[in-house]
Amino acid sequence: MKEVVLAVEQLTVYRETYAAVQDVSFELEAGTDTAIVGPNGAGKSTLVQAILGILPRQAGDVFILGQPLSRRGFLTPAIRQQIAYLPQNFLFDRRIPITVEELVGLGWDKLGFQVPWANRRKRRYAIREALARVDAAHLSHQLISGLSGGETKRVLLAYCLVHPRRLLLLDEAPAGLDVRGESEFYQLLYQLKREQGWAILQISHDLDMVRRNCDRVLCLNRTLLCQGIPEVALSPDNLSAAYGSEFVRYRHQH
Amino acid sequence: MSTELTRIIELFQLPFMQRALLGGILTGLMGGMLGSFTILRQLSFFSDALGHSALLGISIGLLIGINPSVVLLPFAVCFALGVTYLLERTRLWTDALLNIIYSSSLAIAIITLSFVGQYKGGLNNLLFGDILAVRELDLIFSAVLLLVCIVFIGLTLRTQMLLTLHEPLAIARGVSVFLHRTAFIVLLSLVVGISIKAIGVLLVSAFVVIPACAARLLSRTFTNYVVLSAGLGALSAVIGMVVSAAFNLPSGPSIVATQLTIFLTAMALPRLRVLGQG
Numbered sequence A: 001m002k003e004v005v006l007a008v009e010q011l012t013v014y015r016e017t018y019a020a021v022q023d024v025s026f027e028l029e030a031g032t033d034t035a036i037v038g039p040n041g042a043g044k045s046t047l048v049q050a051i052l053g054i055l056p057r058q059a060g061d062v063f064i065l066g067q068p069l070s071r072r073g074f075l076t077p078a079i080r081q082q083i084a085y086l087p088q089n090f091l092f093d094r095r096i097p098i099t100v101e102e103l104v105g106l107g108w109d110k111l112g113f114q115v116p117w118a119n120r121r122k123r124r125y126a127i128r129e130a131l132a133r134v135d136a137a138h139l140s141h142q143l144i145s146g147l148s149g150g151e152t153k154r155v156l157l158a159y160c161l162v163h164p165r166r167l168l169l170l171d172e173a174p175a176g177l178d179v180r181g182e183s184e185f186y187q188l189l190y191q192l193k194r195e196q197g198w199a200i201l202q203i204s205h206d207l208d209m210v211r212r213n214c215d216r217v218l219c220l221n222r223t224l225l226c227q228g229i230p231e232v233a234l235s236p237d238n239l240s241a242a243y244g245s246e247f248v249r250y251r252h253q254h
Numbered sequence B: 001m002s003t004e005l006t007r008i009i010e011l012f013q014l015p016f017m018q019r020a021l022l023g024g025i026l027t028g029l030m031g032g033m034l035g036s037f038t039i040l041r042q043l044s045f046f047s048d049a050l051g052h053s054a055l056l057g058i059s060i061g062l063l064i065g066i067n068p069s070v071v072l073l074p075f076a077v078c079f080a081l082g083v084t085y086l087l088e089r090t091r092l093w094t095d096a097l098l099n100i101i102y103s104s105s106l107a108i109a110i111i112t113l114s115f116v117g118q119y120k121g122g123l124n125n126l127l128f129g130d131i132l133a134v135r136e137l138d139l140i141f142s143a144v145l146l147l148v149c150i151v152f153i154g155l156t157l158r159t160q161m162l163l164t165l166h167e168p169l170a171i172a173r174g175v176s177v178f179l180h181r182t183a184f185i186v187l188l189s190l191v192v193g194i195s196i197k198a199i200g201v202l203l204v205s206a207f208v209v210i211p212a213c214a215a216r217l218l219s220r221t222f223t224n225y226v227v228l229s230a231g232l233g234a235l236s237a238v239i240g241m242v243v244s245a246a247f248n249l250p251s252g253p254s255i256v257a258t259q260l261t262i263f264l265t266a267m268a269l270p271r272l273r274v275l276g277q278g
């Protein structure tokens, strides 16, 4: 029996006046990679944001490493430090002067009260390692406002990796990476889950990649339509339930 | 020339000039430091509105016969919190709403002042400040506040950076946006409130906005930017005070003019460098 890193129980999340996510329950074990698939507007990003406490939830419970997420989104700093999140849209004000190195460094700190120069050596070493892992070491002194879309993704990934974590939540992370970047990205995830036992939850639209790389799949369209190993969850029947039958016919003809 | 220099040096040996200089430096440091975050969080106009509305606090104090300096700080803090609450509650544009608030409080303030007969002459001082009237108590207050700003911003620097850059990322890391936003607004309103006596309600936001913008043009990393912004705030206060002493000019406006000069230089610098190379 493996350790449960994330448990979601009957989660319901409202957007404005309607339930964008309804009655969703699942568990994530350490050392596994789970994908959430579903059409645009299915509530995938909403689900992930509610798990993190970015969006309030209407009903249900979320447990991360055994600790319940409070109604107001509170988790102890020690638990928060174990979680990394890569958002779907990283929209920021490009006039903010912040370098790649500084951004990645923000992922390392615990964000409590501390002097800015605490653990300077360790911190710098971790930043360099993380940037090297995503093949972005050459960017370290650049301002993030000057990065391309794919470079931004790599740097954000380094922000997630810069400190050892237990849970990694990725919202369409590989979108925008080049071919080599994408395969390296999946390799990296494989290492993280196998060697360091991270639990990974990733939202993806690339069903072939999901089939090849993920251990489990959740099909979401407001409610959880199916979950299981890719062969089962991504079977034509389940896909037509999630995306509509037209789509499945199209996929099978090509 | 040398007699001119001696005159300035002698002038700065007078206690009130020293207090003014020190007050200017403290205000410059605080304004620059908080200003660096204020402009990035697009609160520049907020600090401006806060400054203008402070006149309302002062006039109410005068009307009911309490020392305006005593009323000013609590007024500024309450006002800032009230406005933030309002901004979050309504779905109007921030700048439009702030405009309503500051012009109406200015109007009410002037009407109130007209009831306080003997203060009409002092209006100029309220609008443009009187840095030479800075007392020892004001200095102590400013110094304490500067210390609080340094400790708070210093110890939460990374949190502030992440919050400024991307709120959802900060929440995902367990940062309480509400607490931090409120703490920052309270600090900012204290800094504005405490600086008003010296620089006046009209010019106070320049101390928050101009050095920070100049620093933004000159820095390549975030940490440098914050430090440079505070430094430029202090530097412009010193130069401005000396200029005002040398040419017998009003001190607050001289400091703001110095800030402008620094800002324009920062804008021109890259172009000058290109010219130098070409």
Ligand SMILES: Nc1ncnc2c1ncn2[C@@H]1O[C@H](COP(=O)(O)OP(=O)(O)OP(=O)(O)O)[C@@H](O)[C@H]1O
Residues within 6 Å of the ligand: A015, A016, A020, A038, A039, A040, A041, A042, A043, A044, A045, A046, A047, A088
């Ligand atoms: N900021 C918002 N305010 C109000 N409603 C929103 C907002 N963002 C999304 N929604 C609504 O919530 C629902 C779920 O959106 P969500 O972003 O979770 O979808 P998604 O599955 O991530 O889609 P995509 O594949 O396009 O990223 C959608 O119907 C959308 O209209």
Ligand SMILES: [Mg+2]
Residues within 6 Å of the ligand: A044, A045, A046, A088, A171
């Ligand atoms: Mg999404």
